[in-house]
Amino acid sequence: MTCKQALVLCFTVAPMLAVADNLRFQVTDAGNGKPLADAVIVLPLPVDETTADARMVQENRQFVPHVMVVPPGTDVAFPNRDSTQHHVYSFSPAKTFEIELYAGVPEAPVNFGTTGVVELGCNIHDQMQGFILVTDQHHGVTREQGAVSLDWPDERPLPDQVRVWHPRLVNNTELVDVAVDLTGSDPVTLTLNVRPEPETDSSLQRLQQRFREL
Incomplete structure (x- = not known):
């Protein structure tokens, strides 16, 4: 299946899920297959969170x-x-x-x-x-192993799309919409096309230059 904007290359799922109360995701780097920490998964479920410091x-x-x-x-x-x-x-x-x-x-x-x-x-x-x-949407952040689990209300239909973000996406100013099939029992694997992790981030260099031009 082709994913939007070619930023997300593919997803894999396993067969039928009996209870849809825990959605598991695994995020990996398309370039080297390694898990991606600091990826954010956002579900289409508004949450009324109390703001805190x-x-x-x-x-x-x-x-x-x-x-x-x-x-x-x-x-x-x-x-x-x-x-x-x-x-x-x-x-x-x-x-x-x-x-x-x-x-x-x-x-x-x-x-x-x-x-x-x-x-x-x-x-x-x-x-x-x-x-x-x-x-203001239900979300989770992957850690070192690239995994995250998110609860989902049993009474709501499973979404067919999630939003994904990572600091090293080519365009990291926006979240990416990704079509998914969440009717499996194994984690949904999202493979992201991300920039390599260089010694000096060119996007950060541009940010610094903008500051110094003020």
Whole structure:
């Protein structure tokens, strides 16, 4: 089966699922077959999440976690645990902001009220890159083994499409719609065409250049 935009190459499923209350996904890299951590699976199921404070930590000159998913309206703090200062910013349409050079914890958190993908950078440390995905849909994030499980209400028909996102998609500013068959008992395998993980990310270089041109 051909998947939309050729970003997702294929999916595999096993036969009939008796109870549709736990949907399992396995995400792999099309280039090397390895599991993909930090992939986000979004189901077409609105969730009325209560917003809560969240933290995107800077530690060892990295954003931790690398990928964070929050509901709209969430306040995110950016504590700096490093001995050096950071200068955090984003140009993403979903949230454009800047926290100028600081140490410790900024005085006020940043509110993320619009759904979409927010790419983070640091003007001081070129290698730093993080992402905050804002969604009001039921979702999960894969970890090191590329797997994630999501509950699904028994009374609702199974969806025939999910949305997928990963930091290294060729266009990582949008989620990709993927046709799936969820009537199997084994995990649904999603194989993504992603950019190799280079020593220096060219997309991050472009982000840095935009900042310096201001």
